[in-house]
Amino acid sequence: MDFNLTEEQQLLKKNVGNFAREELAPMVREIDEKGGFSWELWRKLAEMGIQGLIGPEEYGGAGVDSLLTQVMVIEELSRYDFSSAANIVSNWAIIRKLVNDGKEDHKARYLSGLINGEIVGSFAQTEPNAGSxxxxxxxxxxxxxxxYVINGEKCFVTQAGEAEFTIVVVRTSSEKGKNAISALLVEKDRPGYIIGKKEDKLGFRGSTTRTLAFDDCRVPASNLLGDEGKGLKMSLKSLAIGRVLTAAQALGQAQAALDESIKYAKERVQFGRTIGSFQLIQGMIADMAIHLESARLLTYYAAWLRDNDQSYAMYASMAKTLATDVAMKAGVDAVQIYGGYGFMRDYPVEGIMRNVKITQIYEGTNQIQRLIIARELLGEKRSFRELYGQK
Ligand SMILES: Cc1cc2nc3c(=O)[nH]c(=O)nc-3n(C[C@H](O)[C@H](O)[C@H](O)COP(=O)(O)OP(=O)(O)OC[C@H]3O[C@@H](n4cnc5c(N)ncnc54)[C@H](O)[C@@H]3O)c2cc1C
Incomplete structure (x- = not known):
């Protein structure tokens, strides 16, 4: 399916796919076992210009605004290396936040480094008692x-410890409600910026995930991103793009599950025949392909709506939910098709199952996506907190 892609988009997709297969895929297993962000892979990605794809040209980026193009790049990366794809999405989110809401000084200090792969940033919103x-x-x-004097604790921060700075979502007023929340840029060497425990994760192991704590950590008032009290609005603004790109991460892994399943079904012989000749296996492969192509169409459609200035937030939630659920099932079914070998780390499919689980959880869990979709369809304008009893 080429979705009427331009020649340029098709070439980019092909080049990224070739690069990911040749340069990233051979290192995936070792990084998965070790656990943690790989600067070596990050530099390879930078040589390909991936970090800078969406960055402004004046800071060395390629200035590609098309979400459909971004989706294809992430999909191809994820097909061969889930963690690199997810790390790039998180890097792009930081670039977008600085471009949209950063002060000129923030942009001058960090954008070039984020674009050429010399540094990474991180984003800390989630707390032990505040997730969804x-x-x-x-x-x-x-x-x-x-x-501003910051106190508190954040968890599950992607690239904390590696990052040059963190965008920290904080409460700047004791008032209740969303207008009390702001975003601050906090440099890693500020006293009171405490890098915490490195998490040992099920999948997405080629990233570093840590807790962060802030103990009377002082940052100049000029480190405020955007306006005070608008932190939640800023987070919400970039959510839809993040959801479409999460769908793209899932599509790449679902494609890998399908590729591996077809390959193995043609090779593995039982009862004197290849297992691909058994109709129950054929059914699993056919369903995998049907669901993958449906999820891909919806994801490309959500991206196309955004690129054509049409309302797309609900479609972003739909694409995220469908693609990640489809990828999860594809991962589980690929393991089933591999039988006992699928359960072994020497074979590629158990990693797909472990990796894609996170896509159902981050960027808003799939339960939350379903609530967003239903609320939109039912014309419900009240916030979740009002709907679920907490004013
Ligand atoms: C590997 C990893 C990387 C991450 N990276 C970052 C990062 O860089 N920065 C950051 O800020 N955060 C990050 N997160 C956090 C992530 O966004 C949250 O885990 C996610 O938002 C869910 O929050 P929670 O884990 O607290 O789950 P909870 O919100 O406690 O949810 C628990 C369960 O309850 C369900 N649930 C909650 N509310 C409702 C409701 N109203 N109706 C129905 N069901 C509901 C959820 O769907 C889920 O199944 C990361 C998480 C992981 C695991």
């Missing part, structure tokens, strides 16, 4: 003599 219910976050930033 973002508005309940408790980390505070108290204004004091031209500074």
């Amino acid at each position: 219910d973002v508005a309940s976050l408790r980390t505070t930033a108290r204004p004091e003599d031209g500074y």
Whole structure:
């Protein structure tokens, strides 16, 4: 399916796919076993210009705004290396936040490095007691003599410890509600910026995930991104793009599950025949392909809507939910097709199953996506907190 892609898009997709297969795929197993972000892979990605694809040209980026193009790049990376694809999506999100809401000084200090792969940034919103219910976050930033003094704890921060700075979502006022939440850029060498425990994860192991704590951590008031009290609005603004790109991560892994299943079904012989000649196996492969192509169409459609200035937030949620659920099932079914070998780390399919699980959880869990879709369809405008009893 080429979705009427331009020649340029098709060439980019092909080149990224070739690069990921030749340069990234051979290192995936070792990185998965070790666990943690690989600067070596990051530099390879930078040589291909992937970090800078969406970055402004004045900072060395390629300035590609098309979400459909971004989706294809992420899909191809993820087909061969899930973690690199997911790390790039998180890097692009940081670039977007700085471009949209950063001060000129922030852009001058960090954009070139983020684009040429010399540095990474991180984003800390989730807290031990505030995940889906973002508005309940408790980390505070108290204004004091031209500074903000930050106190609190964040968890599950992708690339914390590797990152040059973190965009921290904080409460800047004791008032209740979303207008009390702001975003601050916090440099890693600020006193009181405490890098915590490195998590040992099920999948997405080619990234570093840590807790972060802030103990009277002072940052100048000029480190505020956007306007005070608009932090949640800023987070929400970039969510739809993140969801379409999460769908793309899932599509790449679902494609890998299908590729591996077809290959193995043609090779493995039982009862004197290849297992691909058994109709029950054929059914699994056919379903995998049907669901994958449906999810791909919906994801490309959501991206196309955005690229054509049409309302797409609900489609972004639909694409995220469908593609990630499809990829999860494809991973589980690929293991089934491989039988006992599928359960072994020497074979490629158990890793797909472990990796794609996270796509159903981050960028808003699939339960939350379904609530967003239903709320839109039912014309329900109240917030989740009002709907679920907490004012
Ligand atoms: C590997 C990894 C990387 C991450 N990276 C980052 C990062 O860089 N920065 C960051 O800020 N966060 C990050 N996160 C956090 C991630 O976004 C959250 O885990 C996610 O939002 C869910 O929050 P939670 O884990 O607290 O689950 P909870 O919100 O506690 O949810 C638990 C369960 O309850 C369900 N649930 C919750 N509310 C409702 C409801 N109203 N109706 C129905 N069901 C509901 C959920 O769907 C889920 O099944 C990352 C997480 C992981 C695991």
